[in-house]
Amino acid sequence: MADPEAQNPVAEEPAGPSKSELKKRQKALEKEKQVAEKAAKQQELAAQRAAADVDYATEFYGPLPLHQSQTRPRLPRIEISSLSARDGETVLFRARVQTSRAQGSKMVFLNLRQRADSVQALVVVSPETISKQMVKWTAALADESIVLVQGLVKKTPEPIKSASVQDVEVHVSQVHLISGIDGRLPFSLDDASRPDTDEVVTDADGKAQQFSRVLLETRLNNRVVDLRTQTNQAVFKMQSGIGDLFRQFLSSQGFIEIHSPKLQGAATESGASVFKVSYFKGNAFLAQSPQLAKQMAIAADFERVYEIGPVFRAEDSNTHRHLTEFLGLDLEMTIEEHYHEVMELLDGLLLSIFRGLREKYHNEIGLIGKQFPADEFKWREGPEGTLKLTFRNAIDMLVEDGVPRETLDDINTENEKRLGRLVKAKYDTDYYIIDKFPMELRPFYTMPDPEDPTLSNSYDFFMRGEEILSGAQRIHDPALLAEKMRAKGVDPESMKPYVDAFRMGCAPHGGGGIGLERVLMLFLKLNNIRRASMFPRDPKRLDP
Template sequence: MADSELPTRPKPETNEAAAPAAEGAESKSASKNALKKAAKDKAKAEKAAARAAQEKAQAAAQDANDTAKDLYGPIPETEDVIPTTRFSEFSDDSYEKEVTVVARVDNARVQSAKLAFLMLRQQGQKVQAVIAAAEPISRQMIKYTGGLNVNSIVQVTGIVKKPEVPISSATLSHLELHIRKVYMISEAAQQLPMQVKDAERPPPETTDEGAQVDAEGAPIVTLKTRLDNRVLDLQTETSQAITQISSGVAELFTEYMIKSGSRWIFTPKLVGAATEGGSNVFEVKYFKRSGYLAQSPQLYKQMCIAGDMESVFEVAPVFRAEDSNTHRHLTEFVGLDFEKTFHAHYHEVLDFAEDLLVFILTQLKERYGAQIANIQKSYPKAGDFKLPKDGKALRLNYMDGLALLKEAGVDMSEQERFENDFTTAMEKQLGQIIRDKYDTDFYVLDKFPMSVRPFYTKADPKDPRFSNSYDFFMRGEEIMSGAQRIHNIDELEASMRSKGLDPTQEGFEDYLNAFRQGCPPHAGGGLGLNRIVMFFLGLPNVRLASLFPRDPQRLRP
């Protein structure tokens, strides 16, 4: 049979009709699933809404039953001024009286459903507060109070009571506050970078910044951590006291200077040329040219004397671009500077400066005894600074100090050749020798070699190898450098040339012109406030005596 005669097979059916049918089935299934999911989600949402409504109703019911609901929580908005009491104002007359205080939460704990404790802190001082369930105080209020975040600022109203047993953990151990109201003013975060209570212990002497604990396993906060979190560190009782002492030094210096008839001046901290210390200055961009941060007000003080002011002083920042990472060096510190005219001899000014320092140190002990005692808990040397018993500073010549060190076996050959000043180690050793021999931590060295003093220092007319200059020391470390200044223009320019300086150098013109117009004999000095605080209190590091210290490694906070 020919191919053409073979019976034809039916062609397979195509899926053109089946495909739409399958797609429709899938679509119906997806739609069904979506409806089921929507129904499920709706049921879930309804259950959540019902649960929320139930919880809200329960909360409302609890609030309705909370007899103390208006006595705690966020501070109510009011225009009324509520008188508050400071911890320092508490006295025996405060017992059984209602007071309101604003303080930080140093610690909070729930003792039971009916009892909670707060330790309140105000500028380092601590007072215990207690809250107990008794009409109208509720359990909800107790739970809230015991759960307050540490370091939060709260307003607490309560009755001052005398505890049966003094509270050893509180600064004011002889009283406690029985809470009637507690309101949140500013809530602290739950996690703090360090605890204030841990920063109340002295930082370790080692420079190891790793995790450290004391004998009882409590964290020891390193100096770096404390300075990185300085705001928290400042809240400790010790830091509060140190800042009060710092304020006291500036206040006493100013008080003495003003009473002496001296004039308070304010000199520029931006200068156009590095005129005092060569490369040890900070250069800053000043519009289209360079400027510098002033190393001291020295030249301006002298210009004021040439301007017939007779006696001037300043309290201001001083900048030193010295890469010194020691315990006593900062790149920015507070300078206490003064300059005075004299009639016959520069010792008139030296006498004045000695009396000034004795006044400051004596008055610190008299006016800040409580603060010194608080600091002494952390730094035992704070209370043992020895002042001259006769009220007069011990004054020795440079060569006297050299002889004492040589007698103690120290190699002083370089100092005898006037090639170098005393090293820090020599200064400390001399300080200990003088403390043992003369029973004082404050003394003065006069007549330093001319080779180690600045160009504006007056040479000793009797022996030009030496100068009419002096340094003040506390605990064997320098706190002030001063001298008689050259007031004759020819002598001043000659001294500059001998030190390798060019009188025609930019920046000296205005200064030198002041002496060309006539200037009276004068002397003065510059004190470091931070060092005075450090050595008076026996602190191990000057950074502890600086509010926000700056050194070669630190430019924050």
């Protein structure tokens, strides 16, 4: 009989995976997990990059449409000079980008300028308001671009030396381009603002760096850019101040302002230095001064008059102090007893201008002095008053210093400066008056000295050894005037209306003319009158 267990054997259970198989499976699972994690990270990174490429700040930056007075701003525009008092305020202002400096892709520093004032601003990436694209666009703005900036004013932990407003900075929330730069700047304002005496500058790390020197000719050829420097902003603010101080003093002394014609039918002083222009079918002359009109106003009983206006001199003088067109500060007044009444009033006028410049423009003088270092302009105060020399006194001082007397019929430019040095050394003043010039050196309308006809009742005023004012008592007698005109080679009939004014009766009078640019140049010691003229005109320059 067969064994039943042998006929129906029991099935054996399959054997489990081996250890090596388990290890393989574990490694496969781990690999799959790593691949999945890597894929997830890549997806997350891709999502982050995609989000970063979305520019969420487009309304907060970019070029503005052409300004055609479409709207008014939501915030009032402010001046950079007022920012120190606006800590914590959101402000809106227009400015030029003087410099920009990016720090990576998330921050850019700007130096923003209005006239002579500047402030530091920064644009920093922030969620929902300032994107990387906005920072990149701002960093690419060309120097001297004009922008409209909105931002929050914040105090700084330490002074910002690169800006004139040093105690606050602006955290920009919006920046829009108003006007960009078409082409390249002829020079940087940093280079144009450095002292001419410097050859190297030191950077923040103390390393010496060479820089490009901007020559005066280059500046004048690109005057619009040159005038943007803080130095020039201060210079021409002071030029305006001289005109204001001139008007204020003379108005307080009973003078009125007149406006004389600049086209004349005859030369004011002589034909040698006059510009002739075509005038319909004939010729006319550009006025060398308002001299004739001032005197005729006195004959018309105005008694005290002044004018600020252009003066034209056709002199081929290519010097540091001559222009073919300059601004004249002229006055004329009646005399009661002596022409020194006029000289003393002019002295008081100039002292008033000097004091006003020192008191009202202290900051501007300091700013200009950084680029044009100079000793402070000095004049005598107190009971001793302004130094007054006669022409003979001045000659004697020069002779004592070794100048041959026979060469001193007139005091030329070189000897003027030499005399200025002698006066400064002896009297410690940069400002003085020389009286009683020889008659032969003065114009035909100058009154002779009553005791010595070779001398005249005339005077010049000097600053730092250079003449800035010429004046005199004028001849008010028509017969004597005609005689002196003929002696100077001028036909009285060629100036008949002028001579006739004195035939109608005219009070004794005198006056003077001041060169505004010379006063400014010498007070600040700018060394060249072209730096004191906005758009100078000389024998070689008629533009810009």
